[in-house]
Amino acid sequence: MRANLSKTIPPIFLSAFFLAGLALGPSQAANPPGVIDLPGVDQLPEIVELPDPLISDGEKIATPEAWAKRREKIKRMILYYEYGHMPPAPGNVRVKSATEAPLYSGAATERRLVLSMGPQDRIEMHARLVVPTASKGPYPVLLQNTNALGNIPIEEEIIRRGYLIAEYLRTDLDPDVNGIVGPAQAAYPEYDWATLAVWAWGGLRMVDYLETLDIVDKGKIAITGHSRGGKTALLAGALDERIALVNPNGSGCGGAGCYRIQGPKSESLAAITDPKRFSYWFHPRFRDFADKETKLPFDQHFLKALVAPRALLSTEALEDYWANLKGTVATYRAAQPVFDFLGATDRNGIHFRPGKHNHSAEDWRALVDFADKHFHGKAVATRFDLVPSEDQLIPK
Numbered sequence: 001m002r003a004n005l006s007k008t009i010p011p012i013f014l015s016a017f018f019l020a021g022l023a024l025g026p027s028q029a030a031n032p033p034g035v036i037d038l039p040g041v042d043q044l045p046e047i048v049e050l051p052d053p054l055i056s057d058g059e060k061i062a063t064p065e066a067w068a069k070r071r072e073k074i075k076r077m078i079l080y081y082e083y084g085h086m087p088p089a090p091g092n093v094r095v096k097s098a099t100e101a102p103l104y105s106g107a108a109t110e111r112r113l114v115l116s117m118g119p120q121d122r123i124e125m126h127a128r129l130v131v132p133t134a135s136k137g138p139y140p141v142l143l144q145n146t147n148a149l150g151n152i153p154i155e156e157e158i159i160r161r162g163y164l165i166a167e168y169l170r171t172d173l174d175p176d177v178n179g180i181v182g183p184a185q186a187a188y189p190e191y192d193w194a195t196l197a198v199w200a201w202g203g204l205r206m207v208d209y210l211e212t213l214d215i216v217d218k219g220k221i222a223i224t225g226h227s228r229g230g231k232t233a234l235l236a237g238a239l240d241e242r243i244a245l246v247n248p249n250g251s252g253c254g255g256a257g258c259y260r261i262q263g264p265k266s267e268s269l270a271a272i273t274d275p276k277r278f279s280y281w282f283h284p285r286f287r288d289f290a291d292k293e294t295k296l297p298f299d300q301h302f303l304k305a306l307v308a309p310r311a312l313l314s315t316e317a318l319e320d321y322w323a324n325l326k327g328t329v330a331t332y333r334a335a336q337p338v339f340d341f342l343g344a345t346d347r348n349g350i351h352f353r354p355g356k357h358n359h360s361a362e363d364w365r366a367l368v369d370f371a372d373k374h375f376h377g378k379a380v381a382t383r384f385d386l387v388p389s390e391d392q393l394i395p396k
Contacts, residue, residue: 032085032191038077041288044295050260050334051298053305054341064342074302075239081296082254083235084193084283086201093117093208096124108132108159112149115168117205118187125172125202130155130165131215139164140220140375141210142367143243145203145229145236147171153361161368164216168206170199170232178280195281196231196254203236207243220244220375222311224367226359227323228281231255238306245311245374247367249359252323254281256314256331258300259293263326265395269293300327301334308335309344311374313384315363317355318392325352325393332387347374349384 031037054061056070079085096116103110111129128149132139142158143166150167152158158165174182174195184198185191193201203223210216222245225233230251237246248255253267262268270290273279279287289296304312312335316328332350339348351366365382372378 030192035080035085035192038080041292041295044297046294047297048260048294050258050301050330053298053302053335053338061341067338067342071306074298074306077298078238078303078306079197080283080285081289081298082282082286083197083200085191086193086197086204086239087188087191089204089208090118092121093205094121095209096121103130104156104159106133107156115205115209118184122187123173123183125205126169127206127209128165128167130159132159132162132164134162137164137215138217139215140217140371141166141222142371143167143203143206143210143221143223145170145199145223145225145232147176147229152364153359154364158364158368161372163368163371166206166210168202170202170229173202174198176228178275178278192283194283196228196235199229199232200236200239203232203243204240207240211242218242220371222247222367222371222375224249226250226363227252227357228278231281234303234307237310237312238303241310243310245313245371246307247313247315247370249315249363249367250317250320250323250357251314252320252328254300255323256300256304256316256328257324258327258330258334259289259296260299261324261327261330263321263324263393265321266324266327267322299331299334301331304331304335304348305338308339309342309347311344311347311349311370312339313349313351313367313370315351315353315366317357317360317363318352318388319355319395320357321395323357325388329387329393346384350387351382351384352386352388 061067061070094116096114099112101110109131113127115125115127117123141164146167173184211218221243223233223237223243224247226249230248231254234248234255237243253272259269273282273287273290336348349370353362369380369382373380
């Protein structure tokens with residue numbers, strides 16, 4: 001339970017906070033409309049090995065139709081236990097204000113936007129587009145969720161390689177502060193979505209907007225983000241099949257990392273859901289699985305499997321031990337059978353670089369190369385199936 005509510009939450013949000021049930025403990029929180037209770041942690045069987053996403057009710061999935069049903073079941077489990085439930089698309093994403101300016105000696109145009117959406121247009125979100133001027137398009141899109149617009153290290157290179165860049169300010173929806181209900185949660189008090197789900201929902205609203213633009217190639221939208229933004233990108237891409245390529249960067253625990261398999265010095269489920277740290281990123285039920293990871297009916301490879309047969313690339317740094325390198329390799333391998341089953345063997349990728357926890361130029365180049373390969377069928381020199389040795393995954 002979050003303490004000192006009247007001191008930490010603005011008064012206008014207090015009623016929304018209690019209506020949302022977010023101040024209640026896991027067993028007390030009310031479900032959103034249409035959500036049925038699933039078994040609690042003490043009712044779930046122990047699963048020591050990584051569960052198989054292709055097994056449903058004890059039977060191996062044998063057809064794409066059976067996988068489609070299994071996919072919906074996986075989504076229900078992950079949202080119920082881990083992230084909370086999002087409201088549907090509001091259907092009213094609009095541009096409230098916009099400015100334009102040339103960039104890169106006329107090679108691109110920058111558009112700074114404020115988008116409005118939701119009940120009574122109460123939610124506002126800052127966004128940015130960088131549009132190439134080499135042609136009228138349509139262009140493939142690299143969409144980033146971020147806490148600061150305009151900080152992509154190789155932006156001009158990306159533009160000259162023929163991609164439109166889109167970004168949105170996720171903290172406009174939820175300020176990333178424990179004990180505070182953000183504007184999106186306040187607008188939808190009947191939903192139990194935690195912060196990562198709020199941020200991911202923002203990405204889906206950006207896709208709503210991008211689909212209204214003639215300059216966008218609607219079948220070639222990629223989403224990315226770093227660290228907590230990588231967790232956000234993976235969740236958004238797993239849930240929305242309009243997103244053709246998903247790229248979590250350094251996403252670790254709650255992202256591409258594994259809960260059951262931990263590398264040295266890596267962040268655990270117990271650590272990330274500590275009420276003094278980032279428990280508010282997750283649904284309150286998820287804290288019940290701290291030090292009981294084998295009770296989870298899924299692991300993060302299930303989230304990766306939801307992306308298949310679309311393209312998925314995890315980009316990682318060899319010294320980013322906190323992001324659970326060993327567990328990220330485990331989820332990469334454990335998701336592969338789903339990509340194989342759906343005829344998308346080479347669409348599950350992973351890329352490691354030297355260095356530490358940041359969103360580097362090399363990470364961005366790997367993403368653009370991967371997009372070139374899967375969006376345009378280009379031959380690229382970069383490998384997306386190379387996994388470090390065990391020695392490389394151990395801190396020196």
